[in-house]
Amino acid sequence: MAAAELFDEHGYRGTNVADIARRAGLTLGALYFHYGNKRGVAEAVMNSQPQAIEPLLQSEGVQHVIDITMVWARRLQLDPLLRAGVRLAVEQRSHDMSDPTSFNNWASIMAGYLQEARDNGELRPEVDPAALARFVVGACTGVQLYSQLVSCRADLMDRTCEMWQILLPGITSEEAHARLVVDPARGCTE
């Protein structure tokens, strides 16, 4: 998506609507018709993250949530659409937006898989699927930000594995913990 490449490179303020239209091969009229304004394009980019990840995955329960984060981390290294979505979501205040939709969408998707995991006995009984989902979304947001500042996200797969190695012993049953796979290879979908 043309807009994503511009938002990824230049941020919200550094990108203008005429450049988006030109890069996308659209007239300005067509762009305004589809998205309303620059903010509408930015919202579409921010909120497109799950569609870029979910169709690539086949696992279930806790493994599915691990895989979401591993594929998300891997594609942040490669895919301007995902990178732009995350950049726009994190820097919202610098362009006077305050929209938790992209965070809430991820939390809701993960909570569904974690509820399934709970029903299957994968989670310890005291773990609240909604609270865990909310925490994983926040944690991933901050872990990728820190990784970007330290290594331009080169170490993001390792940091994401580290997160799960820290989390799993406290949230999963022993049987599930022994079976779950935490490995950078889970991020490769080709």
Next chain:
Amino acid sequence: MAAAELFDEHGYRGTNVADIARRAGLTLGALYFHYGNKRGVAEAVMNSQPQAIEPLLQSEGVQHVIDITMVWARRLQLDPLLRAGVRLAVEQRSHDMSDPTSFNNWASIMAGYLQEARDNGELRPEVDPAALARFVVGACTGVQLYSQLVSCRADLMDRTCEMWQILLPGITSEEAHARLVVDPARGCTE
């Protein structure tokens, strides 16, 4: 600190050096002499976080790391200097900075207390203090960002407690877990 109030309200780009000097009652010359330029002021604000928190705490080991995060969360609701530091650190790319110093400083402080915790048998033997410290810094960054978008940080104390309730069973010995206090009251230092 005058600059912090401006950066907190208007971000990096929305703040100019003349306004900082005026609000601080300094001449422009004095401000340039002390900080070099606007970026120098922003770095001072970003990197002042530990001095605002650490002197308020007396606990040790894992409880100290919990207390850092609880006081940090509480003061983010109250203190423009801390809020500005976090905002500048999170939105760095929007003003062409890429400086992990404030993150690395927190990680290094927490790693010290977690090493102490490990030596005292508070941590499970398989937990790496440096990795856990790095993760907690990233997780707190993202959790406060998500909380800001959802509730202007009104729920940040609850989200921070939730983080520790998820983490502690997997990282601490049973004896330590039973003794550690996770409560919004840990954030109050008055």
